[in-house]
Amino acid sequence: MESMVMLPNPGFWLGKRVLLTGHTGFKGAWLALWLNQLGAQVIGISLAPATQPNLFNLACVGDVSESHLCDIRDSAALADLVRRARPDVVLHLAAQALVRSSYRLPLETFSTNVMGTANLLDGLRQVDTVRSVVVVTTDKVYQNREWCYPYREEDALGGHDPYSASK
Numbered sequence: 001m002e003s004m005v006m007l008p009n010p011g012f013w014l015g016k017r018v019l020l021t022g023h024t025g026f027k028g029a030w031l032a033l034w035l036n037q038l039g040a041q042v043i044g045i046s047l048a049p050a051t052q053p054n055l056f057n058l059a060c061v062g063d064v065s066e067s068h069l070c071d072i073r074d075s076a077a078l079a080d081l082v083r084r085a086r087p088d089v090v091l092h093l094a095a096q097a098l099v100r101s102s103y104r105l106p107l108e109t110f111s112t113n114v115m116g117t118a119n120l121l122d123g124l125r126q127v128d129t130v131r132s133v134v135v136v137t138t139d140k141v142y143q144n145r146e147w148c149y150p151y152r153e154e155d156a157l158g159g160h161d162p163y164s165a166s167k
Contacts, residue, residue: 014039017129019085021072021120022093023065024049024056031091036064043085045070045078046094072116079123090133092120095167099140102163113166140164 018035022028023044032042042065049056056062066085070077072094095113096102102109117135124130142151143158159165 008038010038016040016088017043017086019043019045019082019087019090020065020093021045021091022095023061023067024054024069025093025097026055028093029055029059029061031093032061032065033059040089042066043087044068045072045081045085047071071112072119073111075119075122078116078119079126082120082123082127086127086129088129088131090120090124090130092117092133092135094120095136097138097163099161099163102161102166106162109162110166113163137167138164141167 013035016039018040020028020032020035020042021044023032023042024046028044028046032044035042044061044065044067046067046069048069061067068081070081072078094116096105096109121133124133139151140159140161141157141164143156145155159167
């Protein structure tokens with residue numbers, strides 16, 4: 001049986017203005033590089049990289065994207081950046097994504113993951129160029145059953161730690 005490989009259509013991404021939140025994180029940095037290779041114009045919004053060294057700096061992601069440092073909890077600053085970006089596509093990866101940190105800083109985790117997302121979506125309401133928004137989450141939102149297969153959308157929700165509950 002022949003396997004099917006799905007690849008992104010470079011023609012779709014060519015010239016698209018893509019707003020990418022969380023572009024200084026590990027997954028966001030890789031995504032920024034990939035989108036750039038596909039011909040997209042990447043506009044990144046994120047906090048400064050959290051570690052030294054980090055992929056964002058090592059891979060020179062700032063050289064292939066328009067990079068803005070902004071806390072997504074700052075609704076006014078975020079809305080201003082979103083308006084100026086005038087994106088076609090929005091990929092929202094920015095989050096406080098560490099489970100252990102979420103126990104130490106539960107209010108910061110909820111504020112970033114819930115209100116930060118709400119701030120982004122509210123800012124996007126003012127931009128008429130947006131055609132698609134993808135909000136990235138985690139499998140941690142599902143009740144942990146210790147199953148050997150990946151969780152599915154119909155599985156029960158039930159993350160108990162602050163990170164899981166905030167996503």
